[in-house]
Amino acid sequence: MKLLDTFRSRYPRTVHHLSGTLVTVARYHLAALFILSGAAKAIDPFGLSIKLGEYFSALGLDFLRLFDDIGAILLPSAELLVGFMLLSGISRRLTAWSAFVGMSFFTLLTLWLAVANPVSDCGCFGDMVHLTNWETFFKNLVFYPFAVILFLARNRQRRFDPSPLRTAVTYAVLLPASLGLSLYSYNSLPPIDPTPFKIGVNIRHAMTVHENDTQTILVYRDRQSGRLHDFSLEDTAWYDTTRWEYVDTRLIGQSTAPEIKAVPMFDDNIDRSDEILERRGYTLLFVINDYDPAYERDLFALADYIRRYDGRTVALSAGPLPAAELAENGIEAFGSDYTVLHTMIQHRTGGAILLHDGTIMDKWSINRLPRWAEADHDPLSNVLTDRRITQEQLLVLLFALAIALIAVSTIRIDYKPTGSESEQG
Secondary structure, three states: OHHHHHHHHHOHHHHHHHHHHHHHHHHHHHHHHHHHHHHHHHOOHHHHHHHHHHHHHHOOOHHHHHHHHHHHHHHHHHHHHHHHHHHHOOOHHHHHHHHHHHHHHHHHHHHHHHHHOOOOOOOOOOOOOOOOHHHHHHHHHHHHHHHHHHHHOOOHHHHHOOOHHHHHHHHHHHHHHHHHHHHHHHHOOOOOOOOOOOOOOEHHHHOOOEEEEEEEEEEEEEOOOOOEEEEEOOOOHHHOOOOEEEEEEEEEEEEEOOOOOOOOOEEOOEEOHHHHHOOOOEEEEEEEOOOOHHHHHHHHHHHHHHHOOOOEEEEEEOOOOOHHHHHHOOEEEEEOOHHHHHHHOOOOOEEEEEEEOOEEEEEEEHHHOOOOOOOOOOHHHHHHOOOHHHHHHHHHHHHHHHHHHHHHHHHOOOOOOOHHHHHOO
16 A cells, blocks of 8 residues: 555656546446447337336236336436446536436346346346346446446546536436437337347248258268268268167357247137238238227228238237127237237337238338228338338437537546646656
């Protein structure tokens, strides 16, 4: 300690530079973590509300499930706001407290998750990144020292705060930005689709196991020497059963597990999924998580439009449906799996998926179904003009650009030597 105190007294500016650099590194690392975690949750508030419900049930707090939807909006918004505050360098003492309390809470929570394992995936990064509970805990252990460093330096960092006017303007931008992504995603589909049911995916193809350069190897034992030998199927030496004794068969190479396990479509006790997914032409799938008669007009209109082009319309739900009323409007009602449906359409009420030859051409939330009015305008032409994928890419680019601008604009205020420090060192 004496040596360290001597070094500090002799080289105060060097110590200041080192500690300032360490705090800056900690601040930017935590900013990246909070922004990534918040954004990954914010684009799928519906999935997050389900995960929060699992947490409340595991903790025996089922009465809190009333706040699933509110929590799914506020939690990622708070994470984004803390991340943006860290990045912009405003209210550094408050930000240090927020980051420290948040990291302490989540580190303890993920430790409990790793030990008790009440849920298989913590949902820390939504469906974008899946980590086991132990991986999540160790991730927090890596980042926790950064929160401690920032917390210990919280008072000394206050002198780097921007002016009150700049702070107020920054808050005026960051608050709606942090809340806006969650609110937008809550009322629509996620702007970035993290599920296997992306636009452009052929569902039947995604349900098959794909073998990449696999080769079957036959393993035989030499009856004379007792040694094992590998043969390919084309090799004929193993035909000699007087010398070779069969032991095993193995595959060399890689095989890819199906991205989509199943899409149940039950008509009574008969699964009609193969018939529907392999169908040529247009197929419209209405995914009903919670049937709401308020959307019937748009739902029936879209079904009628697809039917003009020899399309087939199916409504899938894990709950009850007004089958007779749907049938009157040319919509077949089938039962399905709750989890699969919530993966297909990540919206609290449901939505629609348009297939052409089994390939997903577009998808919408139930409250934003397209209203195509031209009777002679092919559905595929309507879809191709939607440019949803381009919009997603533009959104990601703008989000990344905004974060970069915030970061660059604050680098210059990270070091402000005091008068005494300028004279020393």
